[in-house]
Amino acid sequence: MPEAETERNQAPKIDMSYLESTIGYAIRRAQLAVFADIYRSFGKDGLTVAKFSVLAVVADNPGINQAMLAEALDVERPRMVPLLNDLEKSGFVSRQANPNDRRNKSLKLTDAGCLVLDDHKRRFAEHEARLKTWLENSSPEDVLDLLWKVAGLRA
Amino acid sequence: MPEAETERNQAPKIDMSYLESTIGYAIRRAQLAVFADIYRSFGKDGLTVAKFSVLAVVADNPGINQAMLAEALDVERPRMVPLLNDLEKSGFVSRQANPNDRRNKSLKLTDAGCLVLDDHKRRFAEHEARLKTWLENSSPEDVLDLLWKVAGLRA
């Protein structure tokens, strides 16, 4: 039979103390939580975070090619292809052969791309506000500094 | 022709200022950096972090079943199946039907599983030492507190 609606049904407390003491596990859970919160603001019909980051970088670097974009976002070049195919099909990005070096394709946002990016930046700001409220006392600059210090470990 | 071997070939500085100002992007890059560092310590022949976390939880909770394990690790039940199939095939975990409720399977580490877990915990400690050295001045407790605060946002 179903138990009374306690907080969590499986009361028999599981010992997670080892994993919970590690930065690696904590940062994974934190990252999942932050992304889930972003999607809460983006909504079901919204962009993926991958497409959002592509639009954000193309917007500030009009004419950038796919290889530079991939390197900036730290993904493999082949990964950009289906992403940009979708964004082009949606009418948010244009790919135009570069006349100087026809191997390159210049990427630009369309007007529709600018609109959808601005809309999602507004929604993203909503998420960041929620996150910063959540973090209360911790200064946002400290959080960022710390995360980028960690990110810099890369090697 | 190949350029002189400058730090990064694509000098024409890409503007990433928007994404770099967000916690969401920073935490993604930080998480990737931390996982890459873990794998540097685990080595090419090592466990995946997913399998490592399974072994770590089963070790401290002998007899746990797959559903409880999945909930503790915040993954879907079906995800546990191929993971445990592999770990069982490797001889690290045993699945034993629970006589009291034959729907449940009690999970336990084998002797080989204990050995490989201890080995990877040693390698994991090596990674954590490297990470903490990297973070220098930032106190590890502050880092963890912060990350778990972020993780708690979930909702």
Added chain:
DNA sequence: TATTGTTATACTCTATAACTATA
């Protein structure tokens, strides 16, 4: 010969629905 964009492949992870066997 090297580079850009692309195709192809394979593997991991995620998310769902539905099945089976038990209860």
Added chain:
DNA sequence: TATAGTTATAGAGTATAACAATA
């Protein structure tokens, strides 16, 4: 009917190798 384990499926992300067009 509800739950545990499982199967199946589809999508996203990651990693590699290799190809065509271009330089």
